[in-house]
Amino acid sequence: MAPPPDRERLGEFDIIAHFFAPLATDPASLGLTDDAALLRGGSRDDLVVTTDTLIDTVHFLPGDPPEAIGHKALAVSLSDLAAKGAEPIAYLLALSLPEDDSLMQSPEWLEGLAKGLEQLQEEAGAALIGGDTTGTPGPLTLTITAIGRVPEGQAVLRSRAKPSDGLYVSGTIGDAALGLRLLRYPSLAERWGLSEDEAAYLVNRYREPHPRTTLAPALRHHANGAIDLSDGLGGDLDKLCIASGLQARVEASRVPLSEPATKACQSDPALLPALLGGGDDYEILAAIPANRSRAFEIDAERAGVRVTRIGSVDAGPPTTAVFIGADGAPMNLERRSFSHF
Amino acid sequence: MAPPPDRERLGEFDIIAHFFAPLATDPASLGLTDDAALLRGGSRDDLVVTTDTLIDTVHFLPGDPPEAIGHKALAVSLSDLAAKGAEPIAYLLALSLPEDDSLMQSPEWLEGLAKGLEQLQEEAGAALIGGDTTGTPGPLTLTITAIGRVPEGQAVLRSRAKPSDGLYVSGTIGDAALGLRLLRYPSLAERWGLSEDEAAYLVNRYREPHPRTTLAPALRHHANGAIDLSDGLGGDLDKLCIASGLQARVEASRVPLSEPATKACQSDPALLPALLGGGDDYEILAAIPANRSRAFEIDAERAGVRVTRIGSVDAGPPTTAVFIGADGAPMNLERRSFSHF
Numbered sequence: 093m094a095p096p097p098d099r100e101r102l103g104e105f106d107i108i109a110h111f112f113a114p115l116a117t118d119p120a121s122l123g124l125t126d127d128a129a130l131l132r133g134g135s136r137d138d139l140v141v142t143t144d145t146l147i148d149t150v151h152f153l154p155g156d157p158p159e160a161i162g163h164k165a166l167a168v169s170l171s172d173l174a175a176k177g178a179e180p181i182a183y184l185l186a187l188s189l190p191e192d193d194s195l196m197q198s199p200e201w202l203e204g205l206a207k208g209l210e211q212l213q214e215e216a217g218a219a220l221i222g223g224d225t226t227g228t229p230g231p232l233t234l235t236i237t238a239i240g241r242v243p244e245g246q247a248v249l250r251s252r253a254k255p256s257d258g259l260y261v262s263g264t265i266g267d268a269a270l271g272l273r274l275l276r277y278p279s280l281a282e283r284w285g286l287s288e289d290e291a292a293y294l295v296n297r298y299r300e301p302h303p304r305t306t307l308a309p310a311l312r313h314h315a316n317g318a319i320d321l322s323d324g325l326g327g328d329l330d331k332l333c334i335a336s337g338l339q340a341r342v343e344a345s346r347v348p349l350s351e352p353a354t355k356a357c358q359s360d361p362a363l364l365p366a367l368l369g370g371g372d373d374y375e376i377l378a379a380i381p382a383n384r385s386r387a388f389e390i391d392a393e394r395a396g397v398r399v400t401r402i403g404s405v406d407a408g409p410p411t412t413a414v415f416i417g418a419d420g421a422p423m424n425l426e427r428r429s430f431s432h433f
Numbered sequence: 434m435a436p437p438p439d440r441e442r443l444g445e446f447d448i449i450a451h452f453f454a455p456l457a458t459d460p461a462s463l464g465l466t467d468d469a470a471l472l473r474g475g476s477r478d479d480l481v482v483t484t485d486t487l488i489d490t491v492h493f494l495p496g497d498p499p500e501a502i503g504h505k506a507l508a509v510s511l512s513d514l515a516a517k518g519a520e521p522i523a524y525l526l527a528l529s530l531p532e533d534d535s536l537m538q539s540p541e542w543l544e545g546l547a548k549g550l551e552q553l554q555e556e557a558g559a560a561l562i563g564g565d566t567t568g569t570p571g572p573l574t575l576t577i578t579a580i581g582r583v584p585e586g587q588a589v590l591r592s593r594a595k596p597s598d599g600l601y602v603s604g605t606i607g608d609a610a611l612g613l614r615l616l617r618y619p620s621l622a623e624r625w626g627l628s629e630d631e632a633a634y635l636v637n638r639y640r641e642p643h644p645r646t647t648l649a650p651a652l653r654h655h656a657n658g659a660i661d662l663s664d665g666l667g668g669d670l671d672k673l674c675i676a677s678g679l680q681a682r683v684e685a686s687r688v689p690l691s692e693p694a695t696k697a698c699q700s701d702p703a704l705l706p707a708l709l710g711g712g713d714d715y716e717i718l719a720a721i722p723a724n725r726s727r728a729f730e731i732d733a734e735r736a737g738v739r740v741t742r743i744g745s746v747d748a749g750p751p752t753t754a755v756f757i758g759a760d761g762a763p764m765n766l767e768r769r770s771f772s773h774f
Contacts, residue, residue, distance in 0.1 A: 127513040128483035130588050134475050142469035143525040144565050172468040184484040186576040224485050230571015235527040239579040245473050335466050
């Protein structure tokens, strides 16, 4: 497809100079003019490094606004850092733009992408320090590698939960799974009895998840183990249990739902298992020892994050976590975890 | 396409556990069981971080052996580290496997990919510390983020070349460009008068470039500026000149060619400009001050790398580098630089 006549085709260097250099606010980036970034040594902090790929139609929907795509690509990696108790420092963006897509190569679209990244990086205190921009015959693909720091030895791992720890989640669960359904089948909003604002809230929770960066210090100070909820509460809890060699039990009625999600579940009670297994919430699941529970709740509240105790882990061979329903019987979560693979 | 009947479809966790966990030989990887890697702090070294994406048919050819693809994906990033004078420590691999390609999801193919990575990481002293594995409706895509270390303040940047510095290249130039042509048009081997071994040598230089990791200390000690030759000598020299604010002049007859490349140029002299502008060599171009030339040559030789002085940089507004031909007149390089975008 030919580029629109009113503008030249943008080259790799134009794209970097015009749209990404303004995000390179840290000297580590070398102004994005070199092939590498340079992080000064000499700190006693440990570094946490994580990488995640997002692909059009796999991890977001075709036609999603570029601001939302930029936001989500960075949010996913910052969420991993938050779960480790790390403060974001920097990130690298490997961007593969579809060769024949004149929209995604337009200044307006690229500016939207950069804006989505910029808003979140400013909130989180991170900066773009490097990357790679290339064309692809395939779909839009973004890989972000994020780097965070954590005081020496204080990183929170998913493998360190201990028997009798309480299980906490941040925020509310299942909004993103409902938001994705609404994007695919907009008429569900009416069936679920949702107002326009309520439906928009759920859609936005899917499109622009907010990483729980501010919760990192409370996790460092109080959590034995933690994981971010990217693939779904059921599946990610299973991962925490397997890594820590524990069993888990969750009271489904304690799992915090937003008002729109509560409304949807009231109109269709069969939704609850789907919410508990649905991905993309990017909330944090943490294992907190009993003698730290109160302090964790207080520190989380100070950080502006609501946390809710939903169950506990215990000794015993790791099995899939048990979710107890309103009738006192274990629930069947069907699909326990969302897999993009 | 259905998977072959004799094996199950491999999931993300099977792939990580069977093929990639053996590459995670550094405790920083947390055994690839977490969402992030953990690098211990407390070192005075600076860290160099670089990310590169390779896409099927864009950066390598359809049907290339998986060993070569794994090798090349890592080589490209290690080459950037070498040009900064950095020693490799670790890398993360974001791997997007075509959803419907049963070959690329087969154990044999994945084992080949892992083997290509393993051989090079052992040579270079780096280890896999993290990644992301996902399916894609598009082509095979690999993004590697590599991390290296360099003593405090000693990183070599492309922006620090100084007037009168000599320009050196490692190894030989243009082999990869010839190798790519041979892969596309195998009958050229005969036209260029190459034996089977000579043609295979050039193809291998394209498929499995060797990053000049061992040259890093000599670059740190002696180079004012350096860049790796990924896009072509002409284009990458221009980048060094622009970043350093200098002009460059190269004697084309001094540019070192391999024996097969010399043979090909003798049979078709029109090839020389294409070699000087052709990409994928992953050699190093370095700017060395006159009083360091001899020491650089000696240290490079000790590191097992041949380096050749091909010209110099000088003060003056940056322009595209001048390549002087055998007739004493400036050459026209046609395509100065290979762009994958």
